[in-house]
Amino acid sequence: MIFFRKKKDMPDGLWIRCDGCKGMIFKKIVEERMFVCPECNYHFRIFSRDRLKLLLDENSFEEMWATMVPCNPLNFKDRVTYPERVAIEQEKTGLKEAAIVGKGMINGREIMIGITDPSFIMGSMGSVVGEKITRITEKAMEQKLPLIIISGSGGGARMQEGVFSLMQMAKTSAAIARFQEAGGLYISILTDPSLGGVMASFASLADITIAEPKALIGFAGPRVIQETIKRSLPKGFQTAEFLLEHGFLDMIVNRQDMKKELSRLLGYLQ
Ligand SMILES: [Zn+2]
Numbered sequence: 001m002i003f004f005r006k007k008k009d010m011p012d013g014l015w016i017r018c019d020g021c022k023g024m025i026f027k028k029i030v031e032e033r034m035f036v037c038p039e040c041n042y043h044f045r046i047f048s049r050d051r052l053k054l055l056l057d058e059n060s061f062e063e064m065w066a067t068m069v070p071c072n073p074l075n076f077k078d079r080v081t082y083p084e085r086v087a088i089e090q091e092k093t094g095l096k097e098a099a100i101v102g103k104g105m106i107n108g109r110e111i112m113i114g115i116t117d118p119s120f121i122m123g124s125m126g127s128v129v130g131e132k133i134t135r136i137t138e139k140a141m142e143q144k145l146p147l148i149i150i151s152g153s154g155g156g157a158r159m160q161e162g163v164f165s166l167m168q169m170a171k172t173s174a175a176i177a178r179f180q181e182a183g184g185l186y187i188s189i190l191t192d193p194s195l196g197g198v199m200a201s202f203a204s205l206a207d208i209t210i211a212e213p214k215a216l217i218g219f220a221g222p223r224v225i226q227e228t229i230k231r232s233l234p235k236g237f238q239t240a241e242f243l244l245e246h247g248f249l250d251m252i253v254n255r256q257d258m259k260k261e262l263s264r265l266l267g268y269l270q
Contacts (some may be wrong), residue, residue: 018042020214034255043212043255045192047093048100048117051150055259056113060105065135069096070128076160085121085160093120098153099129101136103145107263109270112140115150116198124155125198130168133202137175137186146185146266151203156196156219169201176205185269187262190217190240190249208250208265210258211240217248 015024020042030037034054035044046054052061069086076082090096098120104113114136116123125133133149140147157165176186188206190199192215200219211217218238226233236242243249253261 019044036255041213041254043192043214045118045152047119048095048115048150048152051115051191052100052104052113054255055150055262056104056106057108061102061113062104063100063102064139065101065132067096068128068132070126070161072160073127073164074160074162076162078160082160089120093117095120097128097132098123098125099132101132103139106148106259106266109146109263109266111146111148111266112136112143113148113150116153118152118154118193121158121160122155123151123153123198124158124165124196125153125168125172125201126158126161126165127168129158130165130171133168133172134175137172137179137202140186141179141182141184144184146187146270147179148187148189148262149202149206150189150191151194151198152191153198153203154193154195156198156200166197169197172202173205176202180205180207185266187265189258190215192216195219195221204248207269209248210251210253210261211243211249212255212258213240213252215240217243 014027016027016030018025018037018040020037021040023039025037035046072082095117099114099116101114104111114133116129137147180186186206187208188203190203190211192212194203194215194217196219199217216238217240222233222238240249240252244252
């Protein structure tokens with residue numbers, strides 16, 4: 001299931017509009033190509049469960065801590081209360097929270113894997129996301145398995161949880177550091193978008209950092225930076241391609257090649 005933006009002029013049918021080349025494309029072809037535009041290689045945003053399906057060996061995924069849900073430490077309310085907000089997002093996405101973690105296999109190699117989903121409160125990191133990422137890192141350490149975390153997060157820390165959310169940056173970073181000191185292999189995959197507190201903690205601490213083409217990656221978004229420093233930003237700023245050129249990424253990998261590439265890396269490095 002693709003989660004392209006719903007536009008009034010777009011029938012929920014055979015064709016979808018590509019955000020990259022603006023062309024109308026036959027939906028079935030896009031799906032067959034793992035939700036990548038055949039014309040311009042634009043990578044559509046996809047749901048975390050679909051991404052796991054594309055990446056992992058069939059029926060190999062064992063989800064962990066699937067029922068964990070946040071409490072409401074600040075009694076936060078925007079238009080609705082935080083528990084209501086969470087319930088709305090759960091209904092919309094079919095997810096319990098913004099992160100899924102568990103054990104899986106890539107071409108027969110066992111790994112621990114975590115993923116954040118930008119369709120759930122922008123993939124922001126609250127106490128549940130932080131706790132799940134920390135626990136899966138500790139599991140990887142305990143079972144001496146490689147760790148792969150796929151980030152998709154347009155929000156950083158989750159404001160509804162205030163400082164409890166910010167704490168997760170330190171907690172996940174510390175868990176990753178302990179894992180790496182123990183000799184664990186950590187691969188981070190950055191998808192569109194990877195921003196904020198997720199990017200400023202676990203997502204940028206990997207031994208190998210991979211991104212999908214054209215993914216937006218950074219701390220604050222370009223509009224915020226531009227309004228703050230009152231200067232225009234260089235062309236392509238915060239795209240995966242710009243960051244590869246400036247040494248922040250190790251490689252950019254097309255979605256269709258990701259499984260093969262991960263399998264190769266695991267073979268070399270494990
Ligand atoms: Zn396109």
